[in-house]
Amino acid sequence: MCGGMAAQGPGGPRCWQNRRARLLCMLALTFLFFVVEVAVSRVTSSLAMLSDSFHMLSDVMALVVALVAVRFAQRTRATKKNTFGWVRAEVMGALVNAVFLTALCFTILLEAIERFTEPHEIQQPLVVIAVGVAGLIINLLGLCLFNHHGVGGHGHAHGHGHSHGGRQQHPRGGPKAEQPPGDGEAALHREETSTLVENCSSSNGVGQEKLGDTKDDMSDVQVNGNAGHYPLDEEEVEEDSSAQLNMRGVFLHVFGDALGSVIVVVNALLFYGLWNPCPEDGPCFNPCVNNHCMENATLSQALGRANKSERGSVTVAGPCWLLYLDPVLCLIMVCILLYTTYPLLRESALILLQTVPKQIDVHSLNSKLRTLEGVEAIHELHIWQLAGSRIIGTAHIKCPDPSTYMMVAKRIKEIFHDEGIHATTIQPEFASVGSESGRGKCELPCRTQCALKQCCGTREDCTAKKTEKSSSLSISCSEVVIEFPKTRRTKSESIPSVKLEANTDQNEQFESSL
């Protein structure tokens, strides 16, 4: 629904509102049902229903977390407190929801184990059935609401990577590449002054992996935006993988609740049908609930005596396995939930850990950059994902002189762009006289005593084993501070360079603890 709206053109913040509306709707429903369940449990004084109602409350909390995350993530502008805006809030919301769900699974597990040792009968199964069915209906409604972002997100949430060479899997992306860019540009409000849009769309516009179950069309629009269908509203493209993560968290909560309702209903039905309850009057022997050995002994004695006197008047409470059905089903449900929550937990944690997104290969990027003419060395190459499709890269590029750098700067940006990294900060460094070429030294580090505080200090493998790990990234960056070069620069000969602590001993590496 959301994608459909966006495809009609700039739809305003409709998609974001759509998400929010869904969350609010589900929140209202769930809270209402929680209140109803509490009331019914008071009327029927059923403890089981009261405790089940609190499961709904946990749903409410998950929805609140997701809503807060959506509200935050809407603010994408930089502020004093957060220079990136709050786009990451949704990823965090997803993580919080996933952990919350895991904790709930844990408590359900504990309850199930307790039930194994002390099985309970269900009192008034009819009422439980009724309320359970109502809860199930609400949960199924919730599942439909959040189905876009469903469980099938295993490994596909990163489907926004722009693979070079364009895998033309998506039909919409295909034809766009051949269309003249004028089509797309007509939709733009600003005029393009460069012909690079064409390059962008042709090299890039179709690189979208199939997203599996997540058929959210917003992602299509976002990719096709490169090919000319340019979404003008920020919020429209926000329905990307970070929003999907958030919604997945909510979906999993609702899914868990739905499973719980299913178990409640199934259990109550079977109980109603098959259980042979102890009648109020008359002696009754309940073989399923054995508390103490002593009790059992006396009971069996009593039973024996009773059997001798009055046969057939002692009722034995119904099949015992029914009592163990509930915990068993709960265990199965916990396993299912944990299995489906773990991917979400992992994905959001990987984003928050500043890891390289899955679709980017840093080795190949590094080698592509290094094979450029004019690039002598690369270090401090960092790539991380802010949220969704916003991938950020920084690198220090070592060039012989500024004019060479000017020439390769565009190519460098293009290479990053092809990988899907659009926000880059490239720091050029100009080689000093006599320094070794290749991997090596960072020309502008902080002062030496900051080595501990740098994001990436020196590594042990820089000290003696310089040649090892040659195939890996040249991330090692020694903190040797050297003078600024005086002779190689073309324009700045008259400026005296600032002389820092000139420590040109190449073997002296400073350790830092990262």
Add this chain to the structure above:
Amino acid sequence: MGRYSGKTCRLIFMLVLTAGFFVAELVSGYLGNSIALVSDSFNMLSDLISLCVGLSTGRIARRSRRGPRATYGYSRAEAVGALCNAVFLTALCFTILVDSILRLARPEPIDDAQLVLIVGTLGLAVNVVGLLVFQDWGACCRRRRRSPRPPAAAALRDVPGGTPDGQEDEAGDSPNDQKSPEEGSEKKKEKKSEALNIRGVLLHVMGDALGSVVVVITATIFYLRPLGNAPCNWQCYIDPSLTIVMVFIILSSAFPLIKETSTILLQMVPKGVDMQILTDRLSRVPGVSSLHEVHVWELANRKNIATLHVKCQTPSDYQDAAHKIRKIFHEAGVHSVTIQPEYADHKTSHVLCSSPCISKACDAHLCCSQRELPRAETNGYMEKSGSSPSAQHKDNGLRTSDIEIPMEDPVAEESVKNVNNCDVSDDKSQSGSTRF
């Protein structure tokens, strides 16, 4: 075992102790048929889980090197682990709250007060030991590591990706002999805000300790004044009400931890850095025409990282400015800075980035959209209106590769005018000095 940091040995000790007690409580709970004991043992289990999370994230943060999958290493694992622990604890508190509310609705007396009292006291002892172990901030372990070692040997021996607490420990071991007084005070600050994952574990242990306290109090009351078969009186309400109080205490200490981890994980500006002052000082550096895309964030453990784009007239301007910029960041506590120079001429807008990605269509993927112009003071955008276009620069190549965003945007022009007005006085003092 010289590498064995104090934190790990403490965590493992607690792990073994907690696991042992968990098993003991579980077994005695089933033998003595006391549900209270069984449920208390599951509290220990949750403690165990949080300890495992703390331990594993600590190890990940220390051990894992930078590599093709994580260019910054995994030093943030501690923050993520602490967040997970805090959220886990919040969820448990929620369920405990629910249970106690149910108990208030249906009060039940404690059956076997003596057994519960004994085991509760033992559990409390274990928790207090745990608290002591974590509170005592490695007084023994750190003193051991502070023993003087030759710096070269330390440099070679230390496995890199070294411990975050190694960071605090290496104040004396660091080969950087120029330990300025500012360093010393910074180390103290680090000690105070302890490693996040330890705080997460500490929260759990504290929660458990409080729970044991409640159990002991209730069991004592029931032991001294047994109810027998009488209906529940006020005694039955003590347990739930104390539990509710305990939940609020735990939550009030969990939220600061959640806030702190959020600051790191949401890429917020670290606490000690004031963006306003920083951008003010940066914009006053001679040679800098304007700044944009200034980002400052904390990786983990007080390691701050910054990136910015600087518009200069000539490459020489840039090189002079770069050093000063780094100095300013250094004083602000940010030591990893990446500066991207952009060369401006009279045609290009001084406000916007001359080289965002290669096409405007990628705007949606930028970390900060170019369409939304930042407010003048918040995104490091500052302009000196007095800078004259230089005729010397050879950035022809760069110019054609930039996407010029023409100055049609009224917001841009407005903000340019505003800043022009603001900076007039500054310019007068620095006019004509593009070099220091």
